[in-house]
Amino acid sequence: MTRNDTLRDLEHEVGVLIRRVRRVIGERARAVHPDLQPASYLILSTVAQGDPVRASVIAELFDVDKGAVSRQVKHLIELGLLAKEPDPADARAVLLSVTAEARTRMADVVEHRRKYVDERLSGWSDADLAGFVSELGRYNAALGTDSDAVASDPPEPVESAP
Numbered sequence: 001m002t003r004n005d006t007l008r009d010l011e012h013e014v015g016v017l018i019r020r021v022r023r024v025i026g027e028r029a030r031a032v033h034p035d036l037q038p039a040s041y042l043i044l045s046t047v048a049q050g051d052p053v054r055a056s057v058i059a060e061l062f063d064v065d066k067g068a069v070s071r072q073v074k075h076l077i078e079l080g081l082l083a084k085e086p087d088p089a090d091a092r093a094v095l096l097s098v099t100a101e102a103r104t105r106m107a108d109v110v111e112h113r114r115k116y117v118d119e120r121l122s123g124w125s126d127a128d129l130a131g132f133v134s135e136l137g138r139y140n141a142a143l144g145t146d147s148d149a150v151a152s153d154p155p156e157p158v159e160s161a162p
Contacts, residue, residue: 052095
């Protein structure tokens with residue numbers, strides 16, 4: 001197999017992964033709240049990963065229009081999943097944070113998904129899983145941008161088999 005063939009196969013597998021990730025994000029969104037849209041779930045999960053944040057930071061991170069983020073934030077607030085508070089550094093701005101209810105629902109969804117993935121990968125050794133995570137991280141680092149890293153938490157360590 002040539003390098004070109006391998007790159008073609010890589011593009012195919014990444015395409016499969018992207019479709020699967022889109023489906024999973026939709027499933028997670030509906031599990032958090034039946035009216036939650038996938039794009040709003042991504043915003044919610046991003047806000048949940050850190051300290052309270054301005055909507056303008058989210059718009060910049062996702063490279064989307066501030067108006068689109070504002071509409072999604074409004075919907076998240078209406079669903080009781082986001083809260084806003086005045087920004088102590090700028091009285092004109094507000095900071096967004098997840099509500100306790102959202103944090104609980106999201107933790108349940110993540111735990112359920114992690115158990116599902118663990119079951120599906122039960123035939124993989126700890127070393128195989130750690131190797132895959134390492135290579136996927138290497139792939140993402142090679143193709144990523146600085147803003148990609150901001151949108152995700154560092155992975156939890158994978159313990160290798162004794």
